Amino acid sequence: MESTRVAILALSLLVAFGSSSAKVEEENPEFWRSQARKTLQSALDRKLNTNVAKNILLFLGDGMGITTYTAARILKGQLQNQTGEETVMTMDTFPNVGLVKTYSVDFQIPDSAATATAYLCGVKTNLNTIGVSAAARNGVCKTQKGNEVTSILKWAKDAGKSVGIVTTTRVQHATPATSYAHSASRKWYSDADVPDAAKRDGCTDISSQLLNNTDIDVIIGGGRKYMTPRGTKDPEYPRDYSSRGKRKDGRNLINEWQRLKIGKVAHYVWNKTDFDAVDPETTDYLMALFEPGDLRFEADRDPSMDPSIVETTEKAIRILQKNPKGFFLLVEGGRIDQAHHNGRAYMALHETVAFDYAIAKGLELTKEHETLTIVTADHSHPVTFNGFPFRGQSILGKSPLWGTDMLPYTTLMYGNGPGHKITNGKRPDLRNVNTKTKDYIQLSAAPTESTTHSGEDVAVLARGPMAHLFQGVQEQNYIAHAMAYAACVGADVRHCQGQTQPPVVHTTFTDDKNGNGGTHGSVTLLMSLLGALLAIALLI
Ligand SMILES: *[C@@H]1O[C@H](CO)[C@@H](O)[C@H](O)[C@H]1NC(C)=O
Ligand SMILES: *[C@@H]1O[C@H](CO)[C@@H](O)[C@H](O)[C@H]1NC(C)=O
Ligand SMILES: *[C@@H]1O[C@H](CO)[C@@H](O)[C@H](O)[C@H]1NC(C)=O
Ligand SMILES: [Zn+2]
Secondary structure (H helix, E strand, O other), X not given: OHHHHHHHHHHHHHHHHHHHHOOHHHHOHHHHHHHHHHHHHHHHHOXXXXXXXXXXXXXXXOOOOHHHHHHHHHHHHHOOOOOOOOOOOOHHXXXXXXXXXXXXXXXXXXXXXXXXXXHHHOOOOOOOOEOEOOOOOOOOHHHOOOOEEOXXXXXXXXXXXXXXXXXXXXXXXXHHHOXXXXXXXXXXOOHHHOOHHHHHOOOOOHHHHHHHOOOOXXXXXXXXXXXXXXXXXXXXXXXXXXXXXXXOOOOOHHHHHHHHOOOOOEEEEOOXXXXXXXXXXXXXXXXXXOOOOOOOOHHHOOOOOOOOHHHHHHHHHHHHOOOOOOEEEEEEEOHXXXXXHOOOHHHHHHHHHHHHHHHHHHHHHOOOOOEEEEEEEOOEOOEEEOOOOOOOOOOOOEOOOOOOOOOXXXXXXXXXXXXXXXXXXXXXXXXXXXXXXXXXXXXXEEEOOXXXXXXXXXXXEEEOOOHHHOOEEEEOOXXXXXXXXXXXXXXXXXXHHOOOOOOOOOOOOEOOOOOOOOOHHHOOHHHHHHHHHHHHHHOO
């Protein structure tokens, strides 16, 4: 009690002396009234857009929870010398917002594989599994057969649209992989990662499925090393052993991809010079793999070698939008998550700001009357935004109030993560620490090597045809169904037939080569337990 009173007193004193940071125009009530009147009028003027979506642009911020979203907004403004809180991000302009429940079938807090299967394939599933229903078990190839579920990328392609994936991770990573692959394990990047037993049972690696499943027009990200024979020197890092090819089967999937596209204008590029030279007007297919694995963080990117997510998004849209039937494009800001796993808020927020600029580019290149644009996250991270920082204070700075241990703390901190440190019963003393550097690791309450994910709802934001379907508190797998309905792809084509009654034929979203029997009966309790244990063991 006493300490609370001291804290409040301290805060009042700080506010009294710190009030110069407040903005004079905001002291005038008319400032807030006129701003609200404008917002109200634009809400009143808004008309429902019930068009059929020709194009779908899905922007997926991996690990971009609400706290990350708010903090990135402030950072975006502060990078432009604004106070930041009032800054309007591009994603803030989306008129329709809902909340998404992200849990997977087996875990309260999910991973990117299970969640991608939900929002891309329309079916919730188990942790670590991609493009398969929850009847499949993590890492158990036998349970994969017959339980495959297809994604909206395939439904769009089957409907004659062009399709693409753009990511800042390797293109075999959980989020993009779920758009084209079926795998009992998200870790089966190349054949070298697939256990012999799984190979005997007929499971193939994710990279080979990139070539064998849906014909994808634009593939942009990283992941060269999973495409080439073991020991193949990387063109960019020829002396780095860990960058060398991983495949044991001797296949060079980049060469195979080029051969598959003979007769079309198809470009494979691995650096910015060649990427810039790709003319979208004359290009049918593009595969761009800029790193052996994931791309670099935006803050560490070499702009002469690797394009930004804004540039890759633009190239993809310009290639895809030549199709008169439209396109489906998944753009993943994939390393927001990875920066949070490292406990580095600076990196995570800069990734998110770059992601917002990519969204702006997407809106600039498309028309709202025919393009459904969605922004969402797969899951959140346990980053908190706390203390009583002043208006305009650096989002990477410290609370003006100190803890009862008489030590300062940053306004962004983690629930768990690598930033936990207690020496002689005390937290690290941050008084002389610059917490705004890109390598600073924020404090965490519990020690873990890697920050885990967190389980609160994430946002879904929408604009364009049928964007009003993205409202309320929804299960994550609803997103795939609502996008497909809006664009008239997949099993439910009522929207382009002028009907709203449930479809007569009850169609499942399973692969065409399978029925919907699955292997439910044959899966033993032991397998589920093994799967759950594996999931915990393998979790990022
Ligand atoms: C913000 O201010 C700094 C220091 O005054 C200046 O160097 C920088 O160019 C400014 N940035 C913008 C976007 O105005
Ligand atoms: C994948 O496609 C290639 C080329 O079309 C073909 O030779 C190969 O048999 C296919 N593999 C699988 C597992 O379907
Ligand atoms: C980019 O890739 C092309 C094709 O491999 C190569 O000829 C060129 O030298 C590369 N450019 C740079 C800057 O590495
Ligand atoms: Zn993660």
